[in-house]
Amino acid sequence: MTYLLANYANKEALITAAKQLPQAKVYTSFEIKELSDISQREPIDFAPIGLMGAVVGGSLGYFMEYYLSVRDLPLNLGGRPIHTAIAFIPVTFECAVFAAAISIVMAFFISLKLPEYYHPLFNSHRFLLSRENPFFIVVDENQEQELRATQPLSVERIAT
Amino acid sequence: MSTGAELSLKLARLPLKNKTPLAWWICFALALTFLGVFGISLTYLLIEGPGIWGNNRPVYWAYDLTNFIWWIGLGHAGTFLSAVFILLEKNWRVSVSRLAEGMTIFAVMCAGLFPLIHLGRPWLAYWVFPYPNSMNVYSNFRSPFVWDAFAIATYITVSMLFWFIGMIPDFAMIRDEAKPGWKRTTYGLLAFGWKGERNDWRKMKSLSLLLAAIATPLVVSVHSTVALDFASAIVPGWSSTVFPPFFVAGAVFSGLAMVLMLAVFIRSTFDIRDAIRIDHLDRTAQFLLATCWMVTYSYALEVYSAWYSGDVHEWNVVYHKMFGHYWFIYWGMLILNVVLPQAFWFRAARRNTKMLFWIGLAVVIGMWFERFTVIIPTLEAQYLKTAWRDYFPTIWDWGILSGTIGLFSTCYLIYVRWAPIVPIREMREYDEGESE
Numbered sequence: 218m219t220y221l222l223a224n225y226a227n228k229e230a231l232i233t234a235a236k237q238l239p240q241a242k243v244y245t246s247f248e249i250k251e252l253s254d255i256s257q258r259e260p261i262d263f264a265p266i267g268l269m270g271a272v273v274g275g276s277l278g279y280f281m282e283y284y285l286s287v288r289d290l291p292l293n294l295g296g297r298p299i300h301t302a303i304a305f306i307p308v309t310f311e312c313a314v315f316a317a318a319i320s321i322v323m324a325f326f327i328s329l330k331l332p333e334y335y336h337p338l339f340n341s342h343r344f345l346l347s348r349e350n351p352f353f354i355v356v357d358e359n360q361e362q363e364l365r366a367t368q369p370l371s372v373e374r375i376a377t
Numbered sequence: 378m379s380t381g382a383e384l385s386l387k388l389a390r391l392p393l394k395n396k397t398p399l400a401w402w403i404c405f406a407l408a409l410t411f412l413g414v415f416g417i418s419l420t421y422l423l424i425e426g427p428g429i430w431g432n433n434r435p436v437y438w439a440y441d442l443t444n445f446i447w448w449i450g451l452g453h454a455g456t457f458l459s460a461v462f463i464l465l466e467k468n469w470r471v472s473v474s475r476l477a478e479g480m481t482i483f484a485v486m487c488a489g490l491f492p493l494i495h496l497g498r499p500w501l502a503y504w505v506f507p508y509p510n511s512m513n514v515y516s517n518f519r520s521p522f523v524w525d526a527f528a529i530a531t532y533i534t535v536s537m538l539f540w541f542i543g544m545i546p547d548f549a550m551i552r553d554e555a556k557p558g559w560k561r562t563t564y565g566l567l568a569f570g571w572k573g574e575r576n577d578w579r580k581m582k583s584l585s586l587l588l589a590a591i592a593t594p595l596v597v598s599v600h601s602t603v604a605l606d607f608a609s610a611i612v613p614g615w616s617s618t619v620f621p622p623f624f625v626a627g628a629v630f631s632g633l634a635m636v637l638m639l640a641v642f643i644r645s646t647f648d649i650r651d652a653i654r655i656d657h658l659d660r661t662a663q664f665l666l667a668t669c670w671m672v673t674y675s676y677a678l679e680v681y682s683a684w685y686s687g688d689v690h691e692w693n694v695v696y697h698k699m700f701g702h703y704w705f706i707y708w709g710m711l712i713l714n715v716v717l718p719q720a721f722w723f724r725a726a727r728r729n730t731k732m733l734f735w736i737g738l739a740v741v742i743g744m745w746f747e748r749f750t751v752i753i754p755t756l757e758a759q760y761l762k763t764a765w766r767d768y769f770p771t772i773w774d775w776g777i778l779s780g781t782i783g784l785f786s787t788c789y790l791i792y793v794r795w796a797p798i799v800p801i802r803e804m805r806e807y808d809e810g811e812s813e
Contacts, residue, residue: 228809235575246385246550247802247809248578261583267591285507285515292517307524307602310594311531318535318591322542325584326569329577331545333570346546346573347389347554349382 218377219358223369224343224350231352234367238356241364244344246351267321274316279309337377381808384651388801389550391647392794393560400646401794408786415780418773419494426497429773436756436768441495443748444778447631448488448785449529449603450624450744453596454632455481456536459543460592463585469660471803472653476643477636478540479796483788484635485533487781492525494777521605528602532595539588545571546581547797600624607751614694614755619678626671627744630714633665634740641734643793652799655728662727665740669718672747676715690760697758698750702767706746707754713743 225231232251235243243252282305286292291299326332338344344353355375356364364372422429432439455477462470493499505526507515516523548564549571555561571577601621608620637658644653683691698707717739720726727733753768792798 243575244573245575245578246546246573247805248582249575249809252575253579253582261580263580263583263587267587281507282518286518290513290515294517294519297519301519304519307521307598307605308518308527310598311524311527314591314595315531315534318531318538318588321584321587321591322538325542325580328580331569331571334565336570336572338572339570345553346571347386347550349386351573 220337220355220375220377221358221361221364222338222341222344222373222375223354223356223364223367224371224373225352225354225367226350226370228352230368231354234354234364234369237367238354238360238363240356241360242355244338244346244351244353244355246346246348263321263324266324267317270320271313271317274320275309275313277316278312279305281312282308337375341373341375343371343373381805384808385550385801385805386554388649388652388797388799388804389547389554391649391798392551392564392796393555397794398646400642401790404642404786405790408783408790411779411783412787413783414776415783418776418780421773422494422777423499427495429771431768431770431774433766433768435759435764435766436753438495438756439753439768440770440774440778441491443745443752444781445488445491446603446624446751447745447748448484448491448781449600450628450631450748451635451741452481452484452488452532452536452632453600453625453628454636455479456532456539456592457596457629457632458636459539460589460596463589464593467660468807469657471807472657472799473636473640473661474803475540475543475796475800476639476653476793476798477632478536478543479789479792479798480632480635480639481536482533482540483785483792484632485529485536486788487785489529489533490781490784492522521602521609524602525606528595528599532599535588535592535595539585539592542581542584542588543800543803544797545569546573547801549573550801551797596629597625600628612755612759613688613690614679614683614751617682619675619682623672623675623678626668626675627747630665630668630672631741631744633661633668634737634744637661637665637733637737638741639789641730641737643798645730647793647798649799652804655730658730658733659724659727662721662733665737666718666721669714669721669740673715676711693758694755698754701754701758703750703754707750710743710746710750713739714747717743 223234225234228245228249231243231245232249232255235241235252236255239255245252283300286305287300293299338355345351350370354364354367354369358374361372427441430439430441432441455474458470458477459474462474493502496502505516505523516526545568548568552561552564552568555564601624604620604624607615608617610616640653640658640661644650680695683695686692698704717736720732720736726736757768758765
């Protein structure tokens, strides 16, 4: 399959082109808010994943404290109660935060399919995020006419 | 080329330069010297045990705990500047956030060493975590020391995730700027194949905000948990509910001071004054002044509550701090932490890099003095006078302290030389008006 990689002079040209080619993949070296607004929005559901992670992590943390301190090794320390829910809060909280952070980061990497050390775009000498104008659009080759109508600086064929 | 594009290119080329500034080499040589001191001190400590330190009865905790709290405090500014200010949409944080995040990681790493080496048998440190073991003994979850282990482990993990994920797009830019070879391969590996598709950016933003929301309560909880080691003890001067907020304010105060020092050093050594701008340092100094007053309030409250309690033991501790044999540490702390930062009321001082550096250094030292007065004079003068005993540090106490400064400096200098020390893409967003 062949794709076309177009490079634009500035972000305004890229935004105009992206509006005309709503299905295109748009690549930049920094986030451009207007592009995000006109993108084909894939749902981003990291927050519920984080919440689930926090609930599972916190529950496991509390259960661990309960099981070890109450069931497995009930230590009588100065007559204090064995099941001290308040004293169990800090570890429960830390376990919840830890699990929430790990789960959203894993969800991020999975949803972006990273790490991805090979991609056909990396074969292009033009596709460099460090360039002065890191504004790129990738479309299917059957959209060549529409792409050229957006007046890119250059167009290159990328074979997968 | 737009200013933003020029600056991005300059920042992306910085880690790839073959020539390293002379100031960096001088600092690196010094850092390695202190790292050597650390190696010697640590080796001797592991052979002989903590008896080589000046700790005595009743000063069971001395430099080890002082240094631990000091380092943990210094490690607070990074996550604070990044996480809290992302949520508050304070975009001026961008230029100093990355250098502060790196500072956090290495400072917490140094802090974590002290509880380990204080154990005497550090190779058994894993006993603090609950794991199935043949002894059938588990950690006591009612103890703040176990809370500490969980709090610090979580804090350093979340801080590292936050730090590394923010760097991925910058590593991608450096990868694309590098010529084919080991540098491109290394930065390519670190970039994880980042391409910067618009949906990737949306996901990155969503992740950053969520991680910031998660990290913000951590900033407060970590030093609060450390403070509970003190507040839950029945030691006069320690058993107080003011300790957690007092410690958190002090931590942010010292961390910001360290950020100022490092920012001034980095911007002049690597000539990136156009990235780490004087306006950003000005605002950091304003924030430092605000935290200075929180700390000042705590100092005043400590004396007032001891007097108002009418408790002779509480008052003895305060009196011993002020007029005991470590009086100069107490008064030095007040001068360095309360008096000198008042210069930042003046705009000229906040925009003078020499002033920023030296006052930053003064506060970092002043905060070490504060940690010292919280621990050592307090433990020296508890309850019955017959039990009082003075503490004096040995050369090995100083060796470990200066050694961890060497360890921190070595790691940090390597970091500033080869990592994107200023967030390249966030600076571009800031300059292009894309930051929210």
